[in-house]
Amino acid sequence: MIWTGREFIITGTRVSCRHLMKNTFLASVIVVICQLMLATNVSAESIDQLVLSMSQKLADLNSLNESIVRGKLRVRLCQYCHGKDGNSVKNEIPNLAQQNPVYLLTQFEYFRTNQRTNTVMNRLAKGLSREERINIALYYASQEVKVDKTAMKTDLASINRGSRIYNKTCVNCHGKKGYGERTLPRIAGQKFEFLSKTLTAYKNKEAVRPDSPMVGVSSGLSEEDILSLANYVSQIN
Ligand code: HEC
Numbered sequence: 001m002i003w004t005g006r007e008f009i010i011t012g013t014r015v016s017c018r019h020l021m022k023n024t025f026l027a028s029v030i031v032v033i034c035q036l037m038l039a040t041n042v043s044a045e046s047i048d049q050l051v052l053s054m055s056q057k058l059a060d061l062n063s064l065n066e067s068i069v070r071g072k073l074r075v076r077l078c079q080y081c082h083g084k085d086g087n088s089v090k091n092e093i094p095n096l097a098q099q100n101p102v103y104l105l106t107q108f109e110y111f112r113t114n115q116r117t118n119t120v121m122n123r124l125a126k127g128l129s130r131e132e133r134i135n136i137a138l139y140y141a142s143q144e145v146k147v148d149k150t151a152m153k154t155d156l157a158s159i160n161r162g163s164r165i166y167n168k169t170c171v172n173c174h175g176k177k178g179y180g181e182r183t184l185p186r187i188a189g190q191k192f193e194f195l196s197k198t199l200t201a202y203k204n205k206e207a208v209r210p211d212s213p214m215v216g217v218s219s220g221l222s223e224e225d226i227l228s229l230a231n232y233v234s235q236i237n
């Protein structure tokens with residue numbers, strides 16, 4: 001649909017405003033289309049804008065350090081679950097330490113807009129300012145993840161099996177060492193329970209993150225594959 005200044009051109013047909021006024025139905029359809037286009041543009045722009053602002057801070061050591069200090073002061077709301085240093089306090093809650101900052105920020109936006117659903121996170125994400133969201137993401141990303149190596153001693157066969165599946169199915173997106181990049185999450189050193197719970201949710205197409213490429217990736221995994229992958233991935237660092 002193109003607006004020439006005097007008339008709309010809809011798929012090659014010219015529609016003047018006089019025509020529109022006579023045809024109120026068509027006019028209301030166009031208004032709805034315009035509103036939808038504006039709404040999608042606004043949210044798509046603001047997330048890019050936000051990532052751009054964060055990238056500018058990342059590129060300048062002084063403003064990066066300032067952001068990290070400010071972020072640390074704002075994690076009081078988060079530390080109860082994700083830990084003060086981003087190593088979460090419970091196995092089913094994800095570590096945020098050493099996670100890619102672009103991933104942290106974009107997922108937080110998805111919680112804000114309910115594109116990703118979790119009751120607590122949806123509520124919390126709406127209460128922070130733009131600067132706070134950027135600073136918290138930079139702070140947690142700057143912390144070191146503490147890898148739990150206990151599985152290594154107990155389940156070597158499962159870890160080896162997980163490693164084989166990982167190198168066949170996951171490596172292209174999450175990288176050789178599981179570090180990911182930008183919007184691809186780091187999964188190396190992530191909590192075992194969170195990994196197995198999340199992979200199972202993707203596999204069962206639970207409506208938590210319905211548009212994720214992970215839904216297709218996980219559909220062919222068996223329960224044993226998921227446990228082996230979680231064993232392997234949780235102890236890489
Ligand atoms: C009451 C516990 C709780 C609190 C408090 C909390 N979170 Fe979360 N958070 C969770 C859980 C649980 C998940 C995983 C949701 C899921 O399974 O999809 C999560 C997921 C996330 C994710 C996505 C991580 C990933 O690996 O996909 C980010 C980012 C995040 N939280 C940031 C924050 C920030 C920032 C705060 C503080 C403002 C916060 N959370 C406070 C429980 C909490």
Ligand code: HEC
Pocket residue numbers: 094165166169170171172173174183184185186187195198199209211212213214217229
């Ligand atoms: C086509 C690219 C692609 C492939 C292949 C892929 N992933 Fe993912 N994965 C993603 C993206 C993108 C996300 C980000 C969140 C989302 O979209 O759900 C993600 C998210 C995840 C998460 C959630 C991380 C978090 O912190 O919330 C886990 C766990 C995961 N992937 C594990 C795997 C495993 C294990 C494999 C191999 C069996 C795999 N992925 C293969 C793209 C991929």
